[in-house]
Amino acid sequence: MDLVARLRAELGTGHVLTDPDLRAGYETDWTGRFTGRALAVARPGDRDEVAAVLRACAEAGVAVVPQGGNTGLVGGGVPRGGEVVLSTTRLTGLGEVDRVSGQVTAGAGVPLARLGAHARAAGLDFGVDIAARDSATVGGMVATNAGGLRVVRWGPMRDQVVGAEAVLADGRVVGSLVGLEKDSTGYDLTGALVGSEGTLAVVTAVRLRLVPAVAHRATAVLGLASTADAVAAIGVLRGPLLSAVEVFYDDGVRLVRAHRGLTGPFRADCPVYLLVEFAGDHDPTEDLAAAVSGLPAVVDTALATDEAGRRGLWAYREGHTEAISAHGVPVKLDVAVSPARAAEFETAVRAAVSAAAPSARLVLFGHLAEGNFHVNVLDEADGHAVSDAVLTTVARFGGSISAEHGVGVAKAPWLHLTRTPAERDLYAAIKAAWDPAGVLNPGVLIPR
Ligand code: MLT
Numbered sequence: 001m002d003l004v005a006r007l008r009a010e011l012g013t014g015h016v017l018t019d020p021d022l023r024a025g026y027e028t029d030w031t032g033r034f035t036g037r038a039l040a041v042a043r044p045g046d047r048d049e050v051a052a053v054l055r056a057c058a059e060a061g062v063a064v065v066p067q068g069g070n071t072g073l074v075g076g077g078v079p080r081g082g083e084v085v086l087s088t089t090r091l092t093g094l095g096e097v098d099r100v101s102g103q104v105t106a107g108a109g110v111p112l113a114r115l116g117a118h119a120r121a122a123g124l125d126f127g128v129d130i131a132a133r134d135s136a137t138v139g140g141m142v143a144t145n146a147g148g149l150r151v152v153r154w155g156p157m158r159d160q161v162v163g164a165e166a167v168l169a170d171g172r173v174v175g176s177l178v179g180l181e182k183d184s185t186g187y188d189l190t191g192a193l194v195g196s197e198g199t200l201a202v203v204t205a206v207r208l209r210l211v212p213a214v215a216h217r218a219t220a221v222l223g224l225a226s227t228a229d230a231v232a233a234i235g236v237l238r239g240p241l242l243s244a245v246e247v248f249y250d251d252g253v254r255l256v257r258a259h260r261g262l263t264g265p266f267r268a269d270c271p272v273y274l275l276v277e278f279a280g281d282h283d284p285t286e287d288l289a290a291a292v293s294g295l296p297a298v299v300d301t302a303l304a305t306d307e308a309g310r311r312g313l314w315a316y317r318e319g320h321t322e323a324i325s326a327h328g329v330p331v332k333l334d335v336a337v338s339p340a341r342a343a344e345f346e347t348a349v350r351a352a353v354s355a356a357a358p359s360a361r362l363v364l365f366g367h368l369a370e371g372n373f374h375v376n377v378l379d380e381a382d383g384h385a386v387s388d389a390v391l392t393t394v395a396r397f398g399g400s401i402s403a404e405h406g407v408g409v410a411k412a413p414w415l416h417l418t419r420t421p422a423e424r425d426l427y428a429a430i431k432a433a434w435d436p437a438g439v440l441n442p443g444v445l446i447p448r
């Protein structure tokens, strides 16, 4: 029996897609930059079906690309050519919220927005939030160690995952969903899966920590003259109420305004915008207003406490990704440096991009409390030269070539910039220990 016939026998014909029209949505990433043909798309409905798919592919010697909501930005979840895409979107089980432990078990295919709503219905919340919340799945977020908008308050995915169940390339199941907060029994296998980008095993379900729900939020967008002023503001704003610090720039705001048909946020444009959110169990509006009034360099301020007003302010920040992609296929580089050096880095990265790609357009935005910039280069065909310039600059600052999107295929050639030969040997050994035949997501994270 050939592989497709065997997969059909295991999953049912309707869950093994070979028709090009049906495969298409799984074969190209969200930006349109990464694409390849899959042999088939397999859509297992439970853990045992995931194991069956992996066993069949391993025996046939066909590589597997695990895929969640296909919102990834580094080419780590779409085929390069000839693989089976294993879509986790049918693994949508969501357990009852355990209020005693403050945890919940979620299938890998549960979208973030559904998880958040489920937690809030039980009086808790999930600590990670990202703009792609409606499509991004829990499994994909674990695979990339997603960060997003609230890392300053609750940390990235790594801090939320207390257990995981995963299937090895040979079909064996490992891990636990009990959710032990204390377990010093040797190596942290769950920890190894977070950020592993589908190269070690296929995560089928995770046990997640929840955080206290906050009843009140207040949001401000500050207009500033420079990134240095924005960095200085973070030091003043840090405290128990701070729940988001997002930076963006005049050119990005212009793109968003044009794309969404907006005006504002101020009468006059500013070079730098800082979105700040305070959240707590009392109304934090006065705290936020007092904190902002203590900042020396604010040119203009817009403040909102009601849901519609807050959404309106967030739109300037969250509209960036869509507005950029509407302009064309961007070269996207997600990087981080120490936040204390973020202003110096901003100057350096602008210089590096204009030297490598003089006619390109650069749009920066990101999560400033973590020194995390999303470097978007538009109107530039040669992704390699500009990626090299940006990532080399990051390495000079002792930064990260992947802050929250993963390495994928996009940045694998630059892994050597921030991982030593000894560390890369360990990466290769870890990969070989989990997936000796190299079936899982070859070419992602570890260069071929
Ligand atoms: C964001 O912060 O909006 C996301 O990381 C997506 C992006 O970088 O475009």
Ligand code: ZN
Binding pocket: 148, 366, 367, 374, 404
């Ligand atoms: Zn981001």
